[in-house]
Amino acid sequence: MFRSSGPGIDPSRPVYVISVAAEIVAVHPRTLRIYEEAGLICPSRTESNIRLFSENDLRRILWIRHLTQDLGVNLAGIKLLFQLEERLGERILERLYEEGNKKSERAVAAAREGGRR
Amino acid sequence: MFRSSGPGIDPSRPVYVISVAAEIVAVHPRTLRIYEEAGLICPSRTESNIRLFSENDLRRILWIRHLTQDLGVNLAGIKLLFQLEERLGERILERLYEEGNKKSERAVAAAREGGRR
DNA sequence: AGAACCCTATCAATGGTGTTGTCAAGGGTG
């Protein structure tokens, strides 16, 4: 499903520093920090406290983007949805809104292509 | 659970006109019309097109109030949550946030007491 | 060492949302 899910590549591995992550998902770094403050994402940190985002983090960000930009849900609503997801087992929201997710994944793939040029 | 769930009283029976319903749940009538426009509530109508709210409608409104006022979720988010509830079977959200609901029910009971004076 | 990035924290501008409020013009009912 994910371009980078090939052999030897772990989608949960933290690799992108905030400026790179922000460029890939086409969002201001400030916004990513706000998402983290709101408890919506939780990127890893290096020993020297620098945020590192994984592919899974990017996917989560694009999912948040879909909810806010396309559906108009605010951050409080997204937080509630994520809490629901935790309690009801993994991929319920995503199963329900697969089209949105596929869109997100295409966007990631495209963005990563673009970021690589 | 509901004071009015006694014998002979149907919580799904449409009885309250908008001004009465608004007074009971302590919300402006304008707000209730906006909730309906947003697809969050669907009160019955008389033959002459006048809205009639049931006890269940009031409970739903107080649930919406809890989500917006206490949790800060916006109407788009609530709509999504309601869609989830529909697809995942009845009272999932309410089971998760029982304290909020009990609060809502106490509020309804109190409001109806007050409205009766 | 210096450039370029990261960190936190703060302030501000912009556009959008939620809620209440009011006005108008018209219909139903005591």
Add this chain to the structure above:
DNA sequence: CACCCTTGACAACACCATTGATAGGGTTCT
């Protein structure tokens, strides 16, 4: 007839989401 209901529009107010800039300080790489 008075009063409440209807829809539709407009406005005010406060708050939120996003982007942007700034300051002071740390990390990484060349």
